[in-house]
Structures are given as structure tokens and as C-alpha cells.
Amino acid sequence: MEKSLTSLQNPRVKGFAALKDKKQREREQLYLVEGVRAVDTYLSCGDILQTLIYDDEIPLPDVALDLVFAARKKGIEVLPVGTNAIAKIADTEHPQGVIGVARMGDADWRAIVDEGEGDATVAAAPLLLLDGVKDPGNLGALLRSAHAVGCTRIVTLPGTVDVYSPKVVRAAMGSLPSLQIARMTDTFEELGARLNEEGYRVIGTDLDGTSLYEEDLTGKLALFIGSEADGLSFDASDLCERMITIPMPGKTESLNVAIAASVILYESLRQRLVRK
């Protein structure tokens, strides 16, 4: 039986707790996954989990115990800790007694862009370019939708909240391991050149574009999604060949950004289903 870590000064406990901080995540190339359902999903996704931390001072519910057994069986490090230590590591108030420590799976943005070639299935779902989505809950919900709709290639641009922050991971509900996500730090010029070279039709959203329902959203498509407050940056708009608008007969100013992106991704799916 593993020995339980109860001291808040234990270096490993401190190390895991520090993963709430972006710098520490980058240094360790690790991030935290909280909650039974999300950890369950991660366990079934290859060897993405490095460690499973669980609270051995409370009676764990069966679903959490199952995860501990499954992790041991897969040879993943299982680490019993005290309730105080779990509370220190966790970002949520009620982490349900288990926390996963996952390896970051950063993809290279050029590889993601290039993958539009060849594989028809991949080419069919848009390449998603996130230009400054700020709210972690929005980004997480957006990633969850992207996963659901089968849009697995995602590039986040500078100004977008970090995909590995605890709140994003939580709202993404276990979607991260199924997605290829690149956090681009190069210039928009480089991105634009590559998209052009690879023959993408680049589409953005604004308030006076073509109606979503009048635009062809099939084929080799790159879709820009802007920030909650300001929409697309000038640099991103500049790369867009076409602008589309989600009709709002209710005369509101805007939709939640995760909802707007989901409505567009689903319309693209619908068009692809109809043309099959």
C-alpha cells in the first residue's frame, strides 16, 4: 500500500498544487484534471495520466475507487494523500476525492494545418483558430463542442486563455485528450502564409457578413473565432477571405462565444451530412 502524503509542506504536494500556475505547468509539462468523470475519460485515453492522486482520509465513492483500481492496473502512479493536501492541490471546492496529473500534449500548429491534406475525414471538419477567447469556461465549453462535432484540430492564438488552466480543463469535460491542440506563438503572417499555401478557405465572423446559412461551410475550411468583448483581432480579420454572421432576429448584440462557435461548427456538420 502506498504511504499517504498528509503534509502540506511535502514537496510533491506543493509541486502538484503549483500546477494551478501556468509557469509551473510549462516547466513540468503537466496539468491537473479534477473530478471523477473527467479523470475516467483521461484514464481511457492512452498514457496521458502520469499520476492519480486520491484522498485516503475519506471513504471514496465506488466510482472513485474504480478509478484508483483502474489506474493501478494500467501501471499509473497512484498517490494517496490527506484531505487537506487534496484541497490544497485542487482548484475546485469539491474535487470528489480524485485528481489526475496529466501530461501536456501540445501539437505543432504547422503539423495541424498540414493535416488538412490527404485525409478526407480530417479535411472535412474545419480547422479551428481561436483568436483571444478569454474566459476559461467559454474556452472549455467550446472545446467540448469541438470534440462532440468531430472538429479535432485546434490552434489557439496569442491572447487566448491557456487550455491547460484548471477551469478550462474542467469545462472541457474530458475533451482535451481527444483533440489536437497547438498553442501558436508565431506571427499571423506565418499562419496566413501556411493557410494560403495549404489552400484553406479562411472564414471569420463579424456582425455584417454573409448569413451563416448562405455560406458554403464544407471543404477545406479554417474558421476563426474571436474574443468575447472585441471579436476578431485586426490581424485575424486580415487573413479572412469571407466573413459570416449568425442571424439574430431577436436584435441582440451578440451570442456567448462558445455558443456562437458551436452553432457555426454544427451548421458546417449539417452541410457535410447533407452533401455526403
Place this chain on the structure above:
Amino acid sequence: MEKSLTSLQNPRVKGFAALKDKKQREREQLYLVEGVRAVDTYLSCGDILQTLIYDDEIPLPDVALDLVFAARKKGIEVLPVGTNAIAKIADTEHPQGVIGVARMGDADWRAIVDEGEGDATVAAAPLLLLDGVKDPGNLGALLRSAHAVGCTRIVTLPGTVDVYSPKVVRAAMGSLPSLQIARMTDTFEELGARLNEEGYRVIGTDLDGTSLYEEDLTGKLALFIGSEADGLSFDASDLCERMITIPMPGKTESLNVAIAASVILYESLRQRLVRK
């Protein structure tokens, strides 16, 4: 010039702060609206605002000052308070210096259901029945989408979070005054009988229904949306004539409930636009 209320013990300050509590809201038939943009929207919606509270101990930004002037011009009570008092009343950490106190505008669910008759525009957008949406952020985002897509008739069923709670109001981004919302407390039998009588096609969502894209979502439609964790209640499912499913080629378990509802409402809009 109004005299500023700075004491946290002032009965009016205490009374407004108590509106964060549902019981107090019901008693006073008032609720709080925080933030410059939301208050601005409320100001342009008839006489829904009873009072505008503002912080007179800080230099207000111009947008907030404009609201104070506009409220005075409309004859709405304007109440300067201290920064501490604003902080006590507000639910958010940064209320931007202004808080509106709005009159609840509960609609009668029978009137909302009956309204499907006669007016073709109203009949065209589905009647939305919310069956146990629990998260305030989700309900708010859903109401914002409903407003955007022109779906203005909404009935919340028992188990749904209160639409006037501060987090719902905030996420709804000023949509509430443009919607007719009824909080039903009668039985599902009564609701079912009325829907039937009025000739609605009642549609619910589950995991093995007809694809969203193969269902006719035009005409006189009532759409049930279930809870985040459990979907539709047994009682609600029982009233549904048809079940639809949002395709998830990504093999996820589910979408965020506000996103799922928005995707369905937008597909219904698309079908109505195409058939016009």
C-alpha cells in the same frame, strides 16, 4: 442632488443586498441587474427599472454616468451610495459602479402557451420548456441565445434555477426584459393537457432520438430542454411526441446544455428561413 447612502446598516442598502436571496426577491418582486451594458439595455426596455444605484465615491466612467443621466431623465429613482454599500449589494466583485433594481415581469404560463395561436411570427419560434436546468451560467447563456434567435416564450419548470438570481441575470446579458418568462408551479399533467389542447408538437431531446437534421422543426413546436446531469425528467419525456438527438460524431457523451439548446433553436430558425 440625492444624498448618498454610505451606511451598510441603512435599511434600503440592506433591502437591496437581500435581493440576492430568492425569498426576498419574491417578497419585493424585484431583482438586481449589475454592470453597465446590462443596465443600459434595461433602461431602454420600458419602465422595468425601479431604481438605479450608483457609486458616488469613485469617479464613474462616462458610460456609467450616461446611465445615471438617462435614468434621471426617465424619472427613474437614482440612488447614490458609498463604495462599501455597492459592494454589499452586488453579487459580482466588480459591479462597475452601477446596479439596477428591476421589477420582475413574470408571465402566466397558460398565456404564453396560448399565444402560439393567431400570431404567425410568434407561432414560428418554438415555445421553450426548461425542465431542471440547474447552473445559473447555463440558464443565463441559454436565455441570451433564445433572445438572439427570436424565441421569446419561455416556461421554466420546477427544479430549474430561478431566472432572477444574479448569476442568471448576468449571463443573460440584458435579455430578460425582451423575453416572456413564466415560472410554472403547476403539474406536468396540466401543462401536457394545455399543450395538447393548443395543438403543439412536443419535442424532447435524448441520446437515441431522430437526428436533429432529419426532424421538421418548423410549425407549432414546444421544445423541452432537460437538466445538465440527468437530461429530461420522466414527467417531461412522457409529454414528448418526438425525441431528437444532436449528432456527436466525436463520440462524446454530451454537450453543454446551453449549447445544445442553442444548436437546436438555430436549426429550427434555419429551417424556418429556408421554407419562407
